[in-house]
Amino acid sequence: MEIIHVSAECYPVAKAGGLGDVVGALPKYQVKAGHIAKVVMPMYRTKFLYDNEWTVDFKGQTNLGNWVFDYTVIKESSNKLGYDLYLIDINGLLDRQKIYGYDDDAERFTAFQIAFVNWMVHWEHEPDIVHCHDYHTGLIPFMMQYCYDYNRLRHIPSVLTIHNAQYQGWMGWDKSRYIPRWDLWKRGMLDWNDTINPLASGIKCASKVTTVSWSYMDELRTNSNGLEKLFEYERGKCVGILNGIDNEVWNPATDKYLTHHYSTKDIAAGKQKNKKILCEKFGLDIGKPLFIFIGRLVGEKAADVLPYAIRQAIEQTNGEACFLVLGSGETNVEWEFQQMAEPYRGVFNVVIGYDETLSHIMYAGADFLLMPSRVEPCGLNQMYSMRYGTVPMVRSTGGLQDTVVDMGDPDGFGIRFNHASADDITYSINRAVSVYQDSMQMEKMRKKMMEIDHSWESTVDEYTNVYKSLK
Numbered sequence: 001m002e003i004i005h006v007s008a009e010c011y012p013v014a015k016a017g018g019l020g021d022v023v024g025a026l027p028k029y030q031v032k033a034g035h036i037a038k039v040v041m042p043m044y045r046t047k048f049l050y051d052n053e054w055t056v057d058f059k060g061q062t063n064l065g066n067w068v069f070d071y072t073v074i075k076e077s078s079n080k081l082g083y084d085l086y087l088i089d090i091n092g093l094l095d096r097q098k099i100y101g102y103d104d105d106a107e108r109f110t111a112f113q114i115a116f117v118n119w120m121v122h123w124e125h126e127p128d129i130v131h132c133h134d135y136h137t138g139l140i141p142f143m144m145q146y147c148y149d150y151n152r153l154r155h156i157p158s159v160l161t162i163h164n165a166q167y168q169g170w171m172g173w174d175k176s177r178y179i180p181r182w183d184l185w186k187r188g189m190l191d192w193n194d195t196i197n198p199l200a201s202g203i204k205c206a207s208k209v210t211t212v213s214w215s216y217m218d219e220l221r222t223n224s225n226g227l228e229k230l231f232e233y234e235r236g237k238c239v240g241i242l243n244g245i246d247n248e249v250w251n252p253a254t255d256k257y258l259t260h261h262y263s264t265k266d267i268a269a270g271k272q273k274n275k276k277i278l279c280e281k282f283g284l285d286i287g288k289p290l291f292i293f294i295g296r297l298v299g300e301k302a303a304d305v306l307p308y309a310i311r312q313a314i315e316q317t318n319g320e321a322c323f324l325v326l327g328s329g330e331t332n333v334e335w336e337f338q339q340m341a342e343p344y345r346g347v348f349n350v351v352i353g354y355d356e357t358l359s360h361i362m363y364a365g366a367d368f369l370l371m372p373s374r375v376e377p378c379g380l381n382q383m384y385s386m387r388y389g390t391v392p393m394v395r396s397t398g399g400l401q402d403t404v405v406d407m408g409d410p411d412g413f414g415i416r417f418n419h420a421s422a423d424d425i426t427y428s429i430n431r432a433v434s435v436y437q438d439s440m441q442m443e444k445m446r447k448k449m450m451e452i453d454h455s456w457e458s459t460v461d462e463y464t465n466v467y468k469s470l471k
């Protein structure tokens with residue numbers, strides 16, 4: 001089968017979070033399973049662009065409302081990612097360093113989607129599936145169905161994967177002029193509560209909708225930032241498929257970001273060497289259990305309760321636990337963490353920003369990973385931490401409850417709690433501190449979690465089944 005993934009992110013080209021990881025890996029494993037998989041994304045000005053060779057595949061012209069624009073599609077020449085990678089360049093809109101966060105994001109991603117369908121119409125052959133990811137590509141199924149210029153694409157099945165339903169790309173109806181000549185009777189397929197809602201439109205118009213864990217699929221019907229009724233109505237075409245992880249990138253025995261590699265044969269020693277790097281660099285006590293948090297500092301990840309929870313845990317344990325935080329997001333949360341660095345020197349440190357290398361060393365060197373998320377569609381951090389023998393501490397929600405078993409269970413290896421509250425987090429940290437004293441139990445849990453198979457190899461067929469159901 002030929003599958004075209006369309007996305008705003010793809011690791012290692014451009015990544016802001018888990019979406020990039022999934023779109024970077026799934027196509028690679030689809031190719032290994034015998035499919036033709038391609039990725040199409042915007043041509044941001046990232047390091048990957050300048051470090052690699054490209055050929056021009058297509059040049060076209062189309063418009064965003066009255067603005068006529070040229071676009072260029074370039075293709076990575078060496079197939080180094082294991083699948084065909086195409087970037088769409090639109091001067092003035094996509095030629096930026098960051099992926100998101102600009103005032104004209106609505107125009108940027110709408111123009112990207114228009115350029116994509118416009119390019120597809122010029123293809124001499126047709127793919128079997130167009131696979132869209134998140135709201136940035138949510139208008140594509142609508143455009144393929146109801147824009148007169150793209151009628152030729154109508155019968156190609158589309159799949160929308162929702163990585164995060166919190167963000168929906170809402171646009172005022174004044175922006176409907178951006179969408180190329182469309183069947184005005186189909187206004188309802190764009191609309192949700194009197195705004196153009198690209199995610200809702202994708203859910204309505206895609207042939208199938210998937211999300212990234214079973215529990216999150218259920219949750220969306222009761223908690224999806226306003227789309228609950230839509231998920232209930234469309235439940236027949238929705239399916240949950242748990243994310244995999246790229247075992248080639250995330251492997252403590254070969255990880256290119258690590259100086260000290262290890263496997264299940266030398267877990268404790270391997271982790272200790274990585275912990276030493278972190279503790280020396282961040283002034284933390286290597287004799288104490290090390291807790292980490294990696295991620296966006298936003299309410300969804302319950303980052304706002306963490307500063308207080310960590311302070312409370314440090315007090316309650318008499319400073320017997322160390323904490324290292326890596327992330328960026330809401331300014332007040334960043335500020336609170338930064339204020340803690342000095343008074344809690346020796347047991348707490350924070351890095352505000354995005355650092356891929358440091359994140360790998362943290363997964364390897366930490367003892368525990370904190371993930372108190374209020375909403376977590378799947379979560380990759382807990383799966384990476386398991387692969388690196390770091391005990392995940394998660395709130396029981398979404399994909400976290402699908403992947404982590406509490407250590408109270410005979411088969412358990414992690415810590416689960418029910419509320420994204422400082423008290424639940426602190427209580428769990430206390431549980432962790434006491435299990436940390438039991439090196440046999442730690443070793444057992446580490447080994448168990450490192451042996452769990454979360455590879456894409458074991459998941460890729462579930463997507464194939466979805467595609468096949470559409471042919």
Ligand SMILES: Nc1ncnc2c1ncn2[C@@H]1O[C@H](COP(=O)(O)OP(=O)(O)O[C@H]2O[C@H](CO)[C@@H](O)[C@H](O)[C@H]2O)[C@@H](O)[C@H]1O
Pocket residue numbers: 016017018019021022163164212243294295296326327328353354355356359376377378379380381382399
């Ligand atoms: N400051 C930083 N520095 C370095 N690396 C950082 C970082 N902040 C985050 N990361 C990395 O970004 C990724 C985060 O992935 P997650 O899946 O946990 O969350 P995210 O909310 O981005 O993804 C959404 O999409 C994914 C994919 O479907 C779902 O698993 C998830 O639940 C959903 O919210 C990990 O690779 C993590 O290491």
